[in-house]
Amino acid sequence: DTGVSQDPRHKITKRGQNVTFRCDPISEHNRLYWYRQTLGQGPEFLTYFQNEAQLEKSRLLSDRFSAERPKGSFSTLEIQRTEQGDSAMYLCASSLAAGGFTDTQYFGPGTRLTVL
């Protein structure tokens, strides 16, 4: 399967712990996105990379959140000092730059985080 993959699929942690999620995009895609989806809501944009550069961050991305894409391939999203409000599905998407139009983003299956 050559789609977007995410690891782990589920993560349960205690409040105050740090967690890290990984996303592997479709191999030829140069853009990578992170979204958060809470129960009963649509996904909300967090941040996006073009190659290794982080070009945009949402106000939702507090100081406890950090994302990296060190070699322009896979990406990690770390949450420090987790809070119960961080419980959500974290979605990764990737795309190929479309030259003027909004890219078509392809989504991974998500990582479901539960903070106890």
Added chain:
Amino acid sequence: AQSVTQLDSHVSVSEGTPVLLRCNYSSSYSPSLFWYVQHPNKGLQLLLKYTSAATLVKGINGFEAEFKKSETSFHLTKPSAHMSDAAEYFCVVSDSGANNLFFGTGTRLTVIP
């Protein structure tokens, strides 16, 4: 600023009858519009996409949507519902060329046998 309103949180149809999922959008510039479907425990899948070409957009699995600028709408339709269509559907807007997508709150489609 972009936003999307999905007018129905839940739609229920009988198998073989038409499907209509309603979406209104707000966008400062020329928008790109999408419909995504999310089946339980599966990732979001693109159904169709509008990017200022033909206003009637055909997607996968028999779905289509019509962009109506005067009504700021992008409703999703299908002539005949199938059991496998039962899922959560999201209407999505982005300013053309922008990279962040704005999702609606979703419409859950139930198909009754």
